[in-house]
Amino acid sequence: MEEKKGGISEDWLAFWLAVLIFVISLLSYVGTDPLGWVVSTKEWTDSSKAIAPTGKMYQSVKGEITKIDGNKLTIKKSDGKEETVTVSDASIYKVGDVYEKKGLSGFASLILTYIFMAILFSIGAALMKANIVKFNIGFFFIFWLSYLCWFIGHYAYFAATDAKKAGIPWSLKLTGEGGFIFALILGLIVGNFFRPFAKFIGEALKPEFYIKTAIGLMGALIGLKSAEAFGLASAVLFRGLCAIIEAYLIYWALVYFIARKWFKFSREWAAPLASGISICGVSAAIATGGAIKARPVVPIMVSSLVVIFAVIELIILPFFAQAFLWKEPMVAGAWMGLAVKTDGAAFASGAVVDALVRAKAETAAGIKYEPGWMLMAASTTKLFIDIFISIWAFILAYIWCAKIECKPGEKVSGKEIWRRFPKFVMAYAITFIVILLISAPHAPKIQPVEAQINKIKKEIAATEKQLASVTEPAQQEALTAKINENKNKIKELEGSIKESKKIINDTKVATSGTNSLRVLFFLITFFTIGVMSDFRKLWEEGIGKLAVVYLLCLFGFILWIGLIISYIFFHGVKPPIITG
Amino acid sequence: MAEEPKLAEELKKMEAEYEPLLPVEKKLIVWSIGLGIALLFILVWVSYTFFPGTH
Numbered sequence: 265m266e267e268k269k270g271g272i273s274e275d276w277l278a279f280w281l282a283v284l285i286f287v288i289s290l291l292s293y294v295g296t297d298p299l300g301w302v303v304s305t306k307e308w309t310d311s312s313k314a315i316a317p318t319g320k321m322y323q324s325v326k327g328e329i330t331k332i333d334g335n336k337l338t339i340k341k342s343d344g345k346e347e348t349v350t351v352s353d354a355s356i357y358k359v360g361d362v363y364e365k366k367g368l369s370g371f372a373s374l375i376l377t378y379i380f381m382a383i384l385f386s387i388g389a390a391l392m393k394a395n396i397v398k399f400n401i402g403f404f405f406i407f408w409l410s411y412l413c414w415f416i417g418h419y420a421y422f423a424a425t426d427a428k429k430a431g432i433p434w435s436l437k438l439t440g441e442g443g444f445i446f447a448l449i450l451g452l453i454v455g456n457f458f459r460p461f462a463k464f465i466g467e468a469l470k471p472e473f474y475i476k477t478a479i480g481l482m483g484a485l486i487g488l489k490s491a492e493a494f495g496l497a498s499a500v501l502f503r504g505l506c507a508i509i510e511a512y513l514i515y516w517a518l519v520y521f522i523a524r525k526w527f528k529f530s531r532e533w534a535a536p537l538a539s540g541i542s543i544c545g546v547s548a549a550i551a552t553g554g555a556i557k558a559r560p561v562v563p564i565m566v567s568s569l570v571v572i573f574a575v576i577e578l579i580i581l582p583f584f585a586q587a588f589l590w591k592e593p594m595v596a597g598a599w600m601g602l603a604v605k606t607d608g609a610a611f612a613s614g615a616v617v618d619a620l621v622r623a624k625a626e627t628a629a630g631i632k633y634e635p636g637w638m639l640m641a642a643s644t645t646k647l648f649i650d651i652f653i654s655i656w657a658f659i660l661a662y663i664w665c666a667k668i669e670c671k672p673g674e675k676v677s678g679k680e681i682w683r684r685f686p687k688f689v690m691a692y693a694i695t696f697i698v699i700l701l702i703s704a705p706h707a708p709k710i711q712p713v714e715a716q717i718n719k720i721k722k723e724i725a726a727t728e729k730q731l732a733s734v735t736e737p738a739q740q741e742a743l744t745a746k747i748n749e750n751k752n753k754i755k756e757l758e759g760s761i762k763e764s765k766k767i768i769n770d771t772k773v774a775t776s777g778t779n780s781l782r783v784l785f786f787l788i789t790f791f792t793i794g795v796m797s798d799f800r801k802l803w804e805e806g807i808g809k810l811a812v813v814y815l816l817c818l819f820g821f822i823l824w825i826g827l828i829i830s831y832i833f834f835h836g837v838k839p840p841i842i843t844g
Numbered sequence: 845m846a847e848e849p850k851l852a853e854e855l856k857k858m859e860a861e862y863e864p865l866l867p868v869e870k871k872l873i874v875w876s877i878g879l880g881i882a883l884l885f886i887l888v889w890v891s892y893t894f895f896p897g898t899h
Contacts, residue, residue: 499895506887513880517873667868
């Protein structure tokens with residue numbers, strides 16, 4: 265779980281980097297957009313329009329002014345979409361004028377993003393005592409090759425969920441997140457066919473570090489989502505906890521039994537193997553190996569196999585879930601968290617399944633699910649698993665110490681739990697709780713009031729229609745009074761949620777910047793996982809027996825028990841649907 | 845990693861020196877699965893009663 269190479273541990277570093285970025289993002293509450301310059305990529309048919317800064321403050325806007333309300337201008341852009349901009353002096357504009365604001369170009373935003381990430385991770389690499397020059401050379405290739413995949417992945421022919429809407433004859437409907445798969449495939453090609461190059465960029469191949477930092481940032485986004493749908497979020501959290509308790513208790517014991525009884529593995533091999541195959545891959549194998557005092561080579565060998573199979577799972581399972589579980593999106597998400605080993609691959613598969621299932625639900629049933637909820641189910645179960653590893657390792661350490669390999673005077677202390685605790689999870693908890701506390705008092709107020717406002721607006725539109733058809737002055741007067749009364753009601757309602765809306769908008773500004781970074785951290789994780797997956801290991805002498813146990817357990821029951829547990833706890837739970 | 849033992853050798857050694865399942869290991873397996881099944885019913889009830897998952 266914690267990888268120490270002389271310097272600060274990877275877990276602590278991921279914790280501090282995530283907290284640092286999060287604190288920067290909070291500057292949004294003082295009226296700025298501190299991470300708005302981070303690049304975001306849109307689905308494209310014209311590559312020049314694919315990339316732009318995330319924040320509106322940094323984007324270029326050009327179009328015809330269709331409405332002026334106070335200091336707010338409504339602009340109709342060339343693509344037909346409307347956008348509202350706030351100006352300091354609206355009196356210099358009139359309806360019909362062309363409004364233009366020059367912002368940061370997409371390319372400049374991309375370069376800035378690269379520089380920011382390179383500096384950020386270089387600091388991390390320096391603190392981990394890595395070679396900074398080698399790291400930066402490696403990171404240069406990792407970033408740009410990964411981004412190329414991301415860019416290609418957003419090509420409408422790959423990404424569009426509605427080809428007609430995108431103005432193209434067909435599409436693979438992968439959504440933009442298909443770029444993750446492309447990055448993984450390119451990584452696998454590099455790792456297996458261009459080994460000298462993979463070695464050359466090796467210093468920057470730190471997928472667990474990138475993904476752990478990303479997870480720390482993800483807490484903020486989930487915090488906002490939870491504030492907006494508190495009942496659902498608390499259900500996902502609790503059910504995720506239940507699912508992993510079940511998975512631990514059933515999976516581990518079964519794999520341990522099979523490895524010991526049928527495959528005659530020794531205790532030293534069977535315990536890390538059971539943890540590695542059944543629970544959480546590398547982290548669990550290492551923690552268990554430590555807990556039972558196995559030789560270091562044991563969890564390392566188990567881990568090398570786990571990583572390879574995790575990549576196979578990552579490639580297969582999201583598509584399987586898309587085909588068979590698109591009607592139960594949260595089951596699909598939780599299943600990824602329970603079945604796919606290693607943090608990187610599990611979170612990554614959560615992201616892919618989120619995109620694939622949403623695309624399928626939209627094309628097959630016209631249901632547009634809010635993005636991120638399946639990823640939340642996957643990450644919740646995975647995070648609980650990570651937390652639980654320390655407890656499980658403690659239990660095993662106690663049993664081994666007290667009952668199996670009893671050595672006089674040896675004791676298992678509570679400190680052991682803390683030592684094995686995945687520290688990066690605390691960044692997730694902090695960002696989640698802070699954003700939840702800020703947003704929870706405000707988010708629930710907005711939606712019902714906005715629904716009321718929309719209802720009144722419809723009433724006004726109907727009354728205006730009526731007004732146009734009546735000629736009697738008394739009737740006209742009554743209808744005009746009704747319209748004015750309704751308009752006043754709207755003003756009153758808008759006033760009642762003005763403060764709440766401001767806070768939620770500021771929170772959205774904060775989380776959209778961190779989320780754009782999180783997506784890029786995920787992206788480089790996919791690529792680096794691919795590069796590090798050397799399939800030659802499968803042909804290594806003797807690994808066949810381990811691989812057979814792995815295959816038998818994984819496809820024999822782990823996947824299916826995980827699916828059943830996910831189904832029991834998550835069926836019928838649906839992400840919010842985007843309307844309008 | 846010159847001293848790293850070969851996996852094949854490790855496996856051969858395991859076959860030669862089989863460690864039978866100890867009663868405490870059997871107990872761990874049975875308790876773990878038993879607890880898992882018992883808790884399943886309790887946790888499902890708690891989930892559906894107190895965390896209905898609607899929004």
